[in-house]
Amino acid sequence: MSEYILGIETSCDETAAAIVKDGRDIVANVVASQIDSHRRFGGVVPEIASRHHVEQITVVLEETFQQAGITIEDIDAIAVTEGPGLVGALLVGVNAAKGLAFAHHKPLIGVHHIAGHIYANRLEKEFRFPLLALVVSGGHTELILMREHGDFDIIGETRDDAAGEAYDKVARTLSLPYPGGPQIDQLATEGEANIDFPRAWLEEDSFDFSFSGLKSAVINTLHNAKQKGQTLESKDVAASFQASVVEVLTEKTFKAATQYQVKQVIVAGGVAANKGLRQSMIAKFKQAPAIDLLFPPLSLCTDNAAMIAAAGSIAYQQGHRAGLDLNANPSFSLERYAKRP
Ligand code: KG4
Ligand code: ZN
Numbered sequence: 371m372s373e374y375i376l377g378i379e380t381s382c383d384e385t386a387a388a389i390v391k392d393g394r395d396i397v398a399n400v401v402a403s404q405i406d407s408h409r410r411f412g413g414v415v416p417e418i419a420s421r422h423h424v425e426q427i428t429v430v431l432e433e434t435f436q437q438a439g440i441t442i443e444d445i446d447a448i449a450v451t452e453g454p455g456l457v458g459a460l461l462v463g464v465n466a467a468k469g470l471a472f473a474h475h476k477p478l479i480g481v482h483h484i485a486g487h488i489y490a491n492r493l494e495k496e497f498r499f500p501l502l503a504l505v506v507s508g509g510h511t512e513l514i515l516m517r518e519h520g521d522f523d524i525i526g527e528t529r530d531d532a533a534g535e536a537y538d539k540v541a542r543t544l545s546l547p548y549p550g551g552p553q554i555d556q557l558a559t560e561g562e563a564n565i566d567f568p569r570a571w572l573e574e575d576s577f578d579f580s581f582s583g584l585k586s587a588v589i590n591t592l593h594n595a596k597q598k599g600q601t602l603e604s605k606d607v608a609a610s611f612q613a614s615v616v617e618v619l620t621e622k623t624f625k626a627a628t629q630y631q632v633k634q635v636i637v638a639g640g641v642a643a644n645k646g647l648r649q650s651m652i653a654k655f656k657q658a659p660a661i662d663l664l665f666p667p668l669s670l671c672t673d674n675a676a677m678i679a680a681a682g683s684i685a686y687q688q689g690h691r692a693g694l695d696l697n698a699n700p701s702f703s704l705e706r707y708a709k710r711p
Contacts, residue, residue, distance in 0.1 A: 449682020526577025
């Protein structure tokens with residue numbers, strides 16, 4: 371018999387629900403984005419996010435079941451993003467999931483948001499272990515080694531800004547609208563990487579990242595040019611900034627993948643949509659043809675609930691269950707999630 375997992379995601383600015391069959395097939399996937407409401411503030415406003423989630427969650431859930439053509443009674447378990455994220459936003463999803471689980475006597479599963487981003491890739495292709503995940507989103511930049519399902523070992527992480535955060539901040543400096551990542555990605559294809567921005571390689575054996583120096587270098591370069599009465603082309607700044615981010619991400623991921631002798635490398639999170647990153651990774655991994663390189667489809671790179679249901683399916687099979695005392699966990703660590711009872 372097939373297994374149906376309902377996923378719910380409200381950690382930031384998308385209200386999302388989805389139903390995934392047998393951990394890998396999307397039956398329904400609904401995302402209500404709030405980007406338009408936050409754009410005029412140049413970023414996500416937590417209070418506004420929570421309010422939108424409250425308004426949207428029931429509508430999104432109804433639409434999900436309509437799309438799937440099944441009812442809540444056909445669902446085996448309800449998986450919800452427990453954290454990390456904005457507490458007021460997370461609470462809306464957690465409470466909706468708890469309400470449904472209680473009313474319909476369904477098992478409840480708390481899912482880590484980053485585990486979700488990683489498992490978005492399993493909706494494309496089956497995992498092969500050991501695998502290395504490069505997670506690059508608005509809040510995270512991590513290299514995660516997985517030896518089996520549900521096992522997450524962080525071997526490198528950012529020491530300051532996340533990759534997506536750097537994109538968004540540089541975009542704001544260039545007066546581009548929020549979220550800046552896709553805007554810079556597009557501009558970068560039109561410009562030339564002719565400004566030599568720094569690459570933070572850090573210590574020889576470190577798989578950590580740092581993007582705040584690069585961000586400052588971009589801001590300083592723009593500022594100095596302005597003071598000298600020069601104008602820099604935004605498209606060249608975008609291309610040069612992106613070249614720096616992409617080179618560091620690609621080189622560190624490749625080095626870790628060969629050092630840990632992984633079978634698969636998967637890229638996850640909003641920045642996984644980046645065209646420059648995709649091209650650079652594909653080109654680099656031609657040097658290691660035995661390693662299977664995977665990107666999620668564009669629609670599953672940014673926040674969605676299909677990824678939460680996919681990660682929830684594994685947690686369900688591994689016997690993880692949350693009680694009705696499940697709470698939002700805004701600073702939930704992936705390692706704690708992996709070690710939960
Ligand atoms: O994974 P996500 O939806 O949310 C978090 O969990 O953080 O990622 C959003 C981030 C934003 O910083 C956005 O600017 C970035 O992903 N992003 C991109 C692209 N598309 C989204 N960054 C670079 N290039 C893109 N094409
Ligand atoms: Zn995310």
